[in-house]
Amino acid sequence: MNNTKLLTETIPAWPLVVAAYGFVWLAVLAFVAWTFAKLHRLQSQVRALENSTP
Amino acid sequence: MKKFSLLALGCGLLFGLCTWLVVRAPNEFTMGLIQRIFYIHVPCAMLFFTMAFVAGGAGMVLLVRRSMAAEPWMKTALELGILFGLCVLVTGPLWGRKAWGHWWVWDARLTTSLILWLTLVMARFAHAYGGPGGAQLAAGLSIFGSINVPFVYFSVSWWRSIHPEPDVVRTLDPAMRPAFWGMTATMALLCTLLFVLRLRMARLEQTIEEHTVEEELE
Numbered sequence: 001m002n003n004t005k006l007l008t009e010t011i012p013a014w015p016l017v018v019a020a021y022g023f024v025w026l027a028v029l030a031f032v033a034w035t036f037a038k039l040h041r042l043q044s045q046v047r048a049l050e051n052s053t054p
Numbered sequence: 055m056k057k058f059s060l061l062a063l064g065c066g067l068l069f070g071l072c073t074w075l076v077v078r079a080p081n082e083f084t085m086g087l088i089q090r091i092f093y094i095h096v097p098c099a100m101l102f103f104t105m106a107f108v109a110g111g112a113g114m115v116l117l118v119r120r121s122m123a124a125e126p127w128m129k130t131a132l133e134l135g136i137l138f139g140l141c142v143l144v145t146g147p148l149w150g151r152k153a154w155g156h157w158w159v160w161d162a163r164l165t166t167s168l169i170l171w172l173t174l175v176m177a178r179f180a181h182a183y184g185g186p187g188g189a190q191l192a193a194g195l196s197i198f199g200s201i202n203v204p205f206v207y208f209s210v211s212w213w214r215s216i217h218p219e220p221d222v223v224r225t226l227d228p229a230m231r232p233a234f235w236g237m238t239a240t241m242a243l244l245c246t247l248l249f250v251l252r253l254r255m256a257r258l259e260q261t262i263e264e265h266t267v268e269e270e271l272e
Contacts, residue, residue, distance in 0.1 A: 011152050013087035020091045020145040021073075024098065027144075028244065031137050035248070039255055045262055052269075 061247055068240040072233065079233040088152040091145050093233050096223065097241040098141040099167075103203050105135030105245075106170060109177065110200020113193030125189050126256030128196055130249055132178045135199075138245070139171035154216055162213035166206040173199040 072093075082089035112128035115121055146164065147157040158164065173195055181192035210217050226234060 013152050016148045016152055017087060017090050020148045021076075021094055023144050023148075024094050024141045025069075027137060027141055031133075031248065035252060035255070039251075042255060042258055042262070046258070049262065049265055 061243075065240065065244050065247060068236070068243065072236045072240050075233040075236045080227065080229050082227075082230075085153055088149055091149040092222075093237045094241075095142060095145040095149060096234070097238040098138045098145065100238065101138040101241060101245045102135055102142050102167075102170075103207065105131045105138060106174060106196075106199045106203050109135055109174065109196040110203075113177075113196035113200075116193040117190060117197070122189075122260070126253055126260055128189075128193060129178075129181060129256045130252040132174050132181070132192070132196065133252060134245060134249060135174045136171065136178060139167070139174060142167060143171055159216065161217055162209040162215050163206065163217040166202065166209045170199055170202045170206055173202060 076090055076093050079090065079093070081087060109128050109131035112124040112131060115124035116128060146167075150159070151157050177192040177195035177199065180195060181188050184191045205212075207220060209215065210219055223234070
C-alpha cells in the first residue's frame with residue numbers, strides 16, 4: 001500500500017484580497033492625513049512670517 | 055479649496071463605484087478570487103512609473119537649466135512615486151503568496167521594481183537631508199530612477215520571469231474591463247488631486263525657506 005500523501009497547502013484568497021485593498025486605502029488615507037497636517041503647519045508658518053514682516 | 059473638496063468627494067464616490075465593479079467582476083478562470091488584486095495592483099504600478107518619469111523629468115530640468123522651479127515638481131513626484139510604489143510592493147506579494155506559493159522571489163520584475171522604489175526613497179531622503187547640494191543629488195537619483203522604468207516594464211520580456219507579461223491588460227476579458235479601467239481612472243484622479251495639492255504646498259515651502267534665508271542674511 002502506498003502511504004505517500006500529497007501534501008497540499010490551501011490558502012484562502014479572500015483575506016489576501018481584503019489585505020491588499022485595505023493596505024492601499026490605508027496608505028492613501030495616511031498620505032492625505034500627513035499632507036493636511038503639513039498644510040496646517042505651513043499655514044501657521046505663513047501667519048508667523050506675516051506677523052514678523054513690518 | 056471648495057473646488058478641491060468637490061473633486062475629493064467625486065473621487066470618494068468613484069471609489070465606491072469601483073469597489074462595486076470589482077465585486078461584480080467575474081472570477082478569473084485559473085486564479086479565481088485572488089486575481090481581483092490585479093485591479094488595484096496594476097493602476098498603482100502605472101502611477102508608480104508615471105511619477106518616476108515626472109521626477110526624472112523635473113530632475114533633468116533642475117540639473118540642465120538650473121531652474122529651482124522644477125524642485126517642487128520633483129519633490130511631489132518622488133513622494134507620490136514612493137506611495138504608489140509601496141502599494142505595488144505590498145499588493146504584489148499578497149497576490150504572489152496565493153498564485154506562486156511565495157511572498158517574494160528574486161525575479162527580474164520584482165527586483166527591478168524594488169530597486170526603482172529604493173531609488174525614489176533615496177532621492178527623497180537626499181533632498182530632505184542632503185544639505186545645500188541635496189536637490190542636485192536628488193535630481194541625479196530621480197533621473198537614474200526614470201531610466202530604470204523601461205527596464206522594470208520590459209524585464210518580464212527580456213529575462214525569464216514568473217510575473218505575467220505586460221500584454222495582460224490588452225487581452226483582458228471584456229467583462230473585467232469596467233472594473234480595471236474604472237479603478238485606473240479613479241486612482242489617476244486621486245493621484246492628480248494629491249499632486250496638485252502637494253505641489254502647491256511644496257511651492258509654499260520653497261517661498262517660506264527663501265524668506266527665512268533672506269531674513270537670516272539681513
